[in-house]
Amino acid sequence: MADNQNNSAALTVKNLSVYFGKNEAVKNVSLDIAARAVTAIIGPSGCGKSTFLRAINRMHELNPDARMEGEIKLFGDDIYSKNVQPVVVRRRVGMVFQKSNPFPTMSINENVTVGLRLNGIRDKKILSERTEQSLRMAALWDEVKDRLSAPAISLSGGQQQRLCIARALAVQPEVLLMDEPASALDPLATSKIEDLILTLKKDYTIVIVTHNMQQAARASDFTAFFYMGELVEFGPTTKIFTSPANKRTEDYVTGRFG
């Protein structure tokens, strides 16, 4: 499996360790993340799954005490190479956060295009095309097309989160990271986000951190189980949930701890 998966890997992570000061949050993790598929990262709180996710677009560097070892390659490019700016990595690897965070000073369409506009794209035609395209991909277009200039914060919580997804898609990243994107939403909004994830994987590589076992089982193709900063088990989601190789994985996915 490892061989043919390597060919279609979007991300190759080798011996990744992330430290915050003296605390080792991610310990020597190696795995390949398949392109155009959904990879779920599961594990109890504090197991390093969010840190792992943030290392993929170098967001962990916002913490001045953070330090990493190892290697992450994005379609063959070393994202930690000395001549690679974090800004460039983040344009290729988008992120959606647990708490929806549309910019409160901006309208719906301004939120969608902000990543383009603040990176120097001014062409109105491109911006409006990209607005519609991104909102359609985020399954929000029909709900907001008549009020694109309304304040983004006038949307409901679930709509705000889909707007954040549209905003991340508008800059056309290659990988989309999602840090518990539905954990603050009601079940209906959650199922919309899950449907969306399944649609988006046709075009995007998605890595999603989740606390919700059912969500991982429903929405992902591969699952990685993290525990105490270590990658305990990684494999196809069906295998992780039906016949895990590791006892701790089994205990976790069956709800015996965590």
Added chain:
Amino acid sequence: MTAPNHNWRQFKDVLMRVITFACAILVVTPLVLVFYHLLKEGFTSINWAFFTQLPKPVGEIGGGMANAIAGTFILLGEAALIGVPIGVLGGVYLSEYGGSKLNWWIRFAADILNGVPSITWGIVVYGLLVAPHLPGFSALAGGVVLGLMMIPLVMRTTEEVLQLVPAGYREASLALGIAKWRTIVQIVIRTALKGIVTGVLLALARVAGETAPLMFTAFGNLGWARKLTEPIAALPLQIFEYAKSPYDDWRRQAWAGALVLLLLVLAINIGVRFLTRDRFKAKI
């Protein structure tokens, strides 16, 4: 049913309520008294001439404080030009950049500066600009002293309101591949803009009434200042000069000047209320 000392407890409760209420009323009493007194003494002297005419020579009745009112606005404009950019950018540094140790010292220094008596600021600028005739008593020196006083005020309030911007907005912007400086300007500052403007207005209101530092710098002028390098009139200075004079008409005008100054500060504060109310509405 009730404990034996129930009434005594209830009494203590009421007593506490009455005492704290009385103190709260005492706090606002001076404002009412000041306002009432200024209206009573100053209102009759406020007329068109007060806003449009220069002071008349001693002995002549009438005239106004047009030069002092204009002077105050000019000085505040100069102060804003100096204090706002430096204060805001300094606050941005404290909030968005900077190591925590250096920040601690900068904050500490700013808090000390905020507590420096205003007359000390006057003497310092006197020593820097006035005594060496660079350019001596002048509108410029007056603007500089008020601007310097604004810097630590604006810096600390800017830092505080920027800290109120949730980290999620910064992260969302950075995760879009937007450069840090653009994130700060377009996302963080824009989100906190009303708070920053509020801080600037409060700093302006604070320095608008300063008198002592202007005595050493702007000096005052009974006519118009033609250049920024000439001494200039300001409301607080003119009030001070008129109030200590032996002439009834000047003292009447001092009351009127004080009323106008109070109304100016009040207007700024009402503007601040308006802005902050809007801000809280937008947050919900």
